[in-house]
Amino acid sequence: MAPTPKGRATYHHGDLAAALVQTTLEIIDEVGVRGFSVAEAARRTCVSPGAPYRHFADRDALLAAAALEVSRRLRAIYLGSVADVGSAQERLAAVAGTFVRAAARYRGGLDILFAPGLRATHPELRDSSREFVDLLLPSAFEVVAPGEAAATAVALLDALHALARGYVAQLLEGKFGDPDDVVEEVAIRATRAARALVAGYGVPSGPVGEEGRDR
Numbered sequence: 001m002a003p004t005p006k007g008r009a010t011y012h013h014g015d016l017a018a019a020l021v022q023t024t025l026e027i028i029d030e031v032g033v034r035g036f037s038v039a040e041a042a043r044r045t046c047v048s049p050g051a052p053y054r055h056f057a058d059r060d061a062l063l064a065a066a067a068l069e070v071s072r073r074l075r076a077i078y079l080g081s082v083a084d085v086g087s088a089q090e091r092l093a094a095v096a097g098t099f100v101r102a103a104a105r106y107r108g109g110l111d112i113l114f115a116p117g118l119r120a121t122h123p124e125l126r127d128s129s130r131e132f133v134d135l136l137l138p139s140a141f142e143v144v145a146p147g148e149a150a151a152t153a154v155a156l157l158d159a160l161h162a163l164a165r166g167y168v169a170q171l172l173e174g175k176f177g178d179p180d181d182v183v184e185e186v187a188i189r190a191t192r193a194a195r196a197l198v199a200g201y202g203v204p205s206g207p208v209g210e211e212g213r214d215r
Contacts, residue, residue: 028108
């Protein structure tokens with residue numbers, strides 16, 4: 001007997017769009033963006049090959065919806081990690097650990113989230129990125145030295161993003177070991193590196209009792 005497609009357990013009538021998004025993320029984790037097809041997503045969700053097109057105009061539209069879902073999950077992980085963090089420095093440092101943990105959970109999802117082609121044709125992805133930046137900007141303004149221009153705060157966020165993406169790449173390449181086994185260790189390393197980066201932009205990191213907290 002043929003194995004039951006993964007989507008069968010999660011698809012419920014009336015929620016096909018959400019089921020297709022979840023299945024898309026699963027497929028991308030397995031075969032990457034290039035290996036993804038709408039036909040395979042339909043097969044795994046046990047619907048006809050044409051059914052996805054009632055919800056998504058084309059392949060890129062489904063990929064963009066999946067990327068937007070990853071963005072929501074990334075934001076949720078970040079907000080959960082800073083829920084009880086008081087200092088701006090530590091809230092910013094937590095960004096790096098957030099990216100590492102999200103990469104371990106969703107892997108290929110971050111690839112589509114930052115895919116330039118999708119972002120160029122789907123403004124909702126750019127809007128989502130701006131919303132995340134807007135979430136971080138108040139903390140960045142608290143951190144930069146008094147009198148520094150807003151451009152410095154933006155540069156700090158750009159540097160944090162680059163640092164976080166670097167740790168994500170190394171994690172998924174297996175530099176530190178099996179990603180599932182070392183994700184927390186790498187998240188801690190990334191957070192420490194981010195803390196040092198943040199400190200270099202102005203006010204030293206937060207008060208004793210909060211600094212050194214690896215989230």
